[in-house]
Amino acid sequence: AYFNRVREWRGPGRTSDDYAVQLLANVGDGNAAGKAAAGESEGIGLFRTELAFLSAPEEPSVAEQAEIYRSVLEPYAGRGGRTHVVIRTLDAGSDKPLAFANFDAEANPALGVRGLRLAADNPGLLIHQLDAIAEARKGIDVDVWVMAPMVATVGEARSFAAKCRDRGLWPGVMVEVPAVALKAEQVLAEVEFFSIGTNDLTQYAMASDRLSSKLVDLNDPWQPAVLSLIQMAGHAGIKRHKPVGVCGEAAADPLLACVLAGLGITSLSMAATALPAVGVQLGDVTIEQCRQAAEAAVQAPDAVAAKARATALLKK
Ligand code: PEP
Numbered sequence: 001a002y003f004n005r006v007r008e009w010r011g012p013g014r015t016s017d018d019y020a021v022q023l024l025a026n027v028g029d030g031n032a033a034g035k036a037a038a039g040e041s042e043g044i045g046l047f048r049t050e051l052a053f054l055s056a057p058e059e060p061s062v063a064e065q066a067e068i069y070r071s072v073l074e075p076y077a078g079r080g081g082r083t084h085v086v087i088r089t090l091d092a093g094s095d096k097p098l099a100f101a102n103f104d105a106e107a108n109p110a111l112g113v114r115g116l117r118l119a120a121d122n123p124g125l126l127i128h129q130l131d132a133i134a135e136a137r138k139g140i141d142v143d144v145w146v147m148a149p150m151v152a153t154v155g156e157a158r159s160f161a162a163k164c165r166d167r168g169l170w171p172g173v174m175v176e177v178p179a180v181a182l183k184a185e186q187v188l189a190e191v192e193f194f195s196i197g198t199n200d201l202t203q204y205a206m207a208s209d210r211l212s213s214k215l216v217d218l219n220d221p222w223q224p225a226v227l228s229l230i231q232m233a234g235h236a237g238i239k240r241h242k243p244v245g246v247c248g249e250a251a252a253d254p255l256l257a258c259v260l261a262g263l264g265i266t267s268l269s270m271a272a273t274a275l276p277a278v279g280v281q282l283g284d285v286t287i288e289q290c291r292q293a294a295e296a297a298v299q300a301p302d303a304v305a306a307k308a309r310a311t312a313l314l315k316k
């Protein structure tokens with residue numbers, strides 16, 4: 001019966017008492033966007049642009065980039081409502097080095113020059129990309145949001161937002177570095193939205209390499225410390241009336257998705273195939289249950305207890 005419910009689930013994302021949690025797709029190219037748009041997704045919460053250029057020997061031209069970005073926007077054109085597509089600027093470096101962006105060998109690449117940090121030495125890369133996004137959206141009827149990865153300071157958020165606004169683009173930043181969660185209100189004042197990358201936020205909060213198979217217990221978004229950081233970002237969004245989404249793997253865990261909703265998260269973005277199971281679970285609980293589960297999980301002494309306590313409250 002459960003599998004039938006998952007197969008037959010139709011969006012949008014809602015709790016049983018009709019509290020909206022927007023369910024979005026993570027994609028890496030136009031093909032994936034086309035598939036996600038044919039399914040139940042309400043838009044795209046994360047287009048990882050660096051994936052389109054993993055094999056590019058040189059920086060693609062603005063026109064070449066615009067064509068790729070357009071292919072991700074077009075499947076959602078004309079839908080109206082709250083539909084939007086979030087394009088992330090290059091998150092090159094560390095686990096995703098690009099031949100035309102990452103030149104230096106680094107001792108600790110996860111803590112090195114990656115994501116928005118590349119723009120300090122190589123501002124052209126970011127400028128060309130924003131120009132290409134501005135070009136791509138011309139004539140396509142869909143809200144385009146643009147966000148930067150690996151932001152750590154208020155100043156970085158401010159400078160990124162200014163470059164976006166100069167081009168008429170709607171700016172946001174990812175919450176991946178704990179510093180941004182700790183200063184969530186000040187950072188969010190600079191931009192229009194947050195998107196929490198729980199993969200990196202967990203890695204940096206727990207000081208545990210996300211690629212290490214020996215550290216999976218630490219590298220768990222159910223860790224109460226990680227949930228507290230998410231809560232800080234969620235509270236900033238509630239206070240400033242700005243959307244705060246999650247686009248890391250945590251969003252695809254149906255019970256954790258309910259906890260995230262209870263922490264004030266307004267959208268969840270994941271692989272399109274994961275959306276129905278999350279949608280079914282959200283539809284089985286009230287937002288008050290989500291809030292109680294969230295509070296219990298944040299207060300728990302460890303990740304195992306957080307999950308057990310939340311599960312008991314969500315399954316009752
Ligand atoms: C994340 O860090 O959670 C995220 C969504 O970005 P990526 O997995 O691409 O680093």
Ligand code: MG
Nearest residue numbers: 176197199200
């Ligand atoms: Mg990340």
